Amino acid sequence: MPLPAPELPEPAHADLDSMLSRKFGKEIANYFSGSPLNRVSFLRADHTFLSTAFKHPSTSFLVFSNLQPLFKSPTELAYVSYKDVVPLTGEDPYMQTEDEMISTYNSSKFTPQLIFLGLDERNKNGLLYKDHYKGAPYFAIDATPKGAIQSAAEELAKNLQERGYHFGEARMHMTLPAEEAAIYAEARHLLDWNARNPFCAQCGNPTLSVNGGFKRACPPKDMGSLKGAIGSTNSVTPSDPTERPPCATRTGISNLSFPRTDPTVIMAVVSPDGQRILLGRQKRWPPHWYSTLAGFLEPAESVEEAVRREVWEESGIFLGRVVIHSTQPWPYPANLMIGAIGQAIPEGETVHLGHDAELEDARWFSVEEVREALRVGTSGLGDEAGPEYKEGGLRLPPKTAIANQLMTAVVNGFLGGDSKM
Template sequence: MAISLGYTSNALVRHTVEHDPEALSKAVKDPKSALILLAGDQPVLQAGEPGTSLLPFSTLDRLSAHKEQVFLGVLGDRPIIATLAAPEAAELFQEPAHVVTDLRAIATRGLVPVEELGILAMAKSILDWHNRHRFCANCGAPSQAAQAGFRRDCSSCGAQHFPRTDPVVIMLITRGDKCLLGRQPRFVEKVYSCLAGFLEPGETIEDAVRRETFEESGIRVGEVRYLASQPWPFPSNIMIGCQGEAISDEINFDREELQDARWFSKHDVRRMLDGTHEDFAAPSPIAIANHLLREWMKD
C-alpha cells in the first residue's frame, strides 16, 4: 500500500510576491473565495467524513476581529484566503458542525482530504511567520503585511522581509542490513526515528547529514544521497530526506539530544512498520522518517 507523506499534496496555483499586489483585496470581494481560518495555530474545520478546511468566507462574520490575511492562490476557480485569528476564537466553533484541532491531529486522523493538507501547511507556515515577525529586523520599527501577505514592509527604513523556511536534514543511516535510529524523550512511547538536525549557514546537505549524525550518535558517515522532501509546518521547516552509509559501528550518542540510539535489523524494522514489534515502534506514516524506512525495506 502506498503511503502518502503528510503536507506534500498542494494543488494550488500559488500566489507569489511577484504577482498582483492587490490580489488579496480582489479575492476578499470574490463570492467564490474560500477561507482557511487559524485560531492561533489551530485550523478551524468543517466537520464531516472527511471534513474540510475550506470554509465559506462568511465564516469570518463570527469574529469581531482578526489579524493578518494572506491570499494563498487559486484552487480551480476558487481564490483561497488564509486568515489568522486569536487563539480565543476557537471558542466560537465548539458546536458539532466544526472541529478545532492541531495540524498533526488533522493529518494523522484524516480529518480533511489529503489534497488539503499541503494547503493547510502553507497557510499555517505563512501566518505563523506574520505572527512572529511584526517588527523590522533591520531597525526594530513595526512592519506591515504587503503583496497580498507574501511580504512585510518597514515604512521606517524601507526594508522588505519575506517568509522563510528553515531546512532540516533527516537521514536514515545504514550499514549493511541494519539502520541507525534514535529516540528523544518527547517521542511517543516505544517510537524510534531517523536522526535529524538543522542545516547550518554555508553547509551542504551532505555535510549536514555527516555532522548531525556524528554529533548525535558518534557514527561517521561516508556516501550520502537525497531521497525525498516534506514540508513540516511546525512552525515552517522543509525536511530533506537522505540516506547515508555509515563507515563506523560504535554508537556514542549525545545524552542531551537523545534518550537512546541503536542499530536495528530489517527484521526489527519490518515489525515496527507493521505494528507487531513488542518493544519498538516506527514513526507516524505521515512523517518522512516512516517513508525513508519503507524505501530502505524495498532494497
C-alpha cells in the same frame, strides 16, 4: 482506536516514463506537500486581483484561532465564506495598492492577518482573471480574538460552533487527506511567521503585511505615531510627526522581510553491509519508540555535510556516501525536512552517545526488524500501535512522517515508495 493514516500525495507526473524515473525510481511526495492550489505568486502584489478574489462567490476562507485550524471532523477542514469574515476584515481589505497601504500606514489600527493561498483550478465556477488565471480562490485568516476584532471573532467562533465546527490542532492527529494537509501547512506556516514578526528586525518599529501575506514592509511613516518616530533616539523632532527613523530595510533593491524556512536534515543510516538501520530515541518518547536521526542545517554547510555531522554528533557513527531521497514541508513552525540516506563506513559503525546528549539511545536494527515494525508498529507519538503489534516490539513513526518513508525506502532497496510486506 486511532484513525488510519491518510494516503500520501501523488507525485507530479507519477505515471510518466522518463530517464530519471527509470534510473532513480518513482518520486516520493510526502505529507504536507502536494497542494492542489496554484499559488500564482506573481499576482500577490496585484490588488485588483486580490480584491476580486477576496469577494468572489467561489472563495473559501480557512479560519484559524491561536494557530488552530477550523475542522468539520478529524479528517475534514471547514471553510467559511466571504460574508462570515466581513465583520472581521471589512468589505475589501485590498482596496488600496501596496504603495498606498505603505504610505498611509497606521500602526494603531488592528486588522486580522490574511493570507492568499492560491487558486483551485479544478473549480469551474471560480474566477477568471485577465482571461488566463482561473480557479476558486483560497485565503487563510487569523480570527484569534484580540484587539479591535475581539468581539467579532468571538461571535464568529460562536456561530461556527453552532454549525458543528471546532478549532483543533492538526499536528495532534495528522489525519487530514493529503491535499487538505498541504493547504493547512501553507496557511499555518504563513500565519505563524507573520505573528512572530510584528516588528522590524533592523529598527524595531512595527511592520506591515503586504504581498498577500508573504512579505512584511517597514513603512517610512506611521500615522499612528503622532509624537515622532517610535523608538527614535533623535533629540530633534522631525518636521513630519509621522516620519520614522531611517531603516536599512528601505534602501537597496528590497525593503521587505520574507518568510523564513529552516532547512533540517533527516536521515536513514544504513550499516556498511546494508543489513541494518540506525535508529535513535529521545527520552520523552513512548517505550520502544524509535525514529531516524535529524538536525538543523547550519550556515555554510552542504546537505551532505550536515547529514554526516548530525549523525556523528548524535550517535558517533561516521558516514560515507549520502544521497538525498525526498523532502517534506513541516509547518511547526517553518521547517523543510530534507530526507537523506547515508551509509556508515566499515571502521565507523560503533555507536557512541558521548558527544551530544540529545538522544537517550541509538542502536542498529536489522532490516527485517524494521520491515516488521513498519507493518505493525507505526503510530503517532500519542497513539496506540496497530492491532497486530506485540508489546515490546519496535515502534516507528506513521507514514505521514518522512522518517517512515526513508525507512521504507531502505527496506525496499532504496527505490519505490510502497512497502513490500
